[in-house]
Amino acid sequence: MVKWYYRSVFDELEDMREYLESLNRQIYGTTPAALLPAPGGSPRKMLPAQQTTLPVDVSENDDEVVITAGMSAGITKKDIALDLIDPRTLEITCERKDETTDENERYYLRERSFVSMTRVVSLKKPVTDDGSSATFRDGVLEVHLKKITKESRGKIPVD
Known part of the structure; x- marks a missing residue:
């Protein structure tokens, strides 16, 4: 059967x-x-390492949108780039390269590190880079974007 x-x-x-x-x-x-x-x-x-993320908080006031992002250890102000892709989308990019140079070429182990994170933040209200600001203190990036009724594009400097 x-x-x-x-x-x-x-x-x-x-x-x-x-x-x-x-x-x-x-x-x-x-x-x-x-x-x-x-x-x-x-x-x-060996197995791959877990990928890091860039956590953000988005809040809204009467005249501005505030984005707060916690950066990983070792990131400095010069490693961060902010780009307002369109009036409702902000791209936060941070990239850090660490490479040590040693005069002695007889090294046993030589390590390099590279960290690259990108986060695209969608916004509910249109914003502009005119009058907007960004600060980076103690590993926390805070971006203040002014709300608008007319849409525009542009880059934002980091203070």
Whole structure:
């Protein structure tokens, strides 16, 4: 006697979802030390690091929109660029490169770091770069954009 077992597409999708969740737990549910290869082991099994994000808060006053963004450690004022793409969209970009140079060419380990984050913030009200300002203090970027009725585009300097 032959026993037939019919599976639906939904059963296969559920199996795939469970498999992807188990992979996600393996990658992000472990400590960074667990991702390193064993002594004398192969570094081919290293897993990718979790991507960083740029959290923002958007609030609105009578005549302006205020965007507050918390930057990651090591970001300075010169690493930040603000671009008003259109009257309802602000792009915040920060990019930092750290490279140490050593006069001694006989180094055992040489590390470089590169951080790049971009966040596009959609705004409910149209704003302009005229009369707008941005400040960066203690790792917090605060952008004040003036509301308008007529739409325009432009770049905003960081103080």
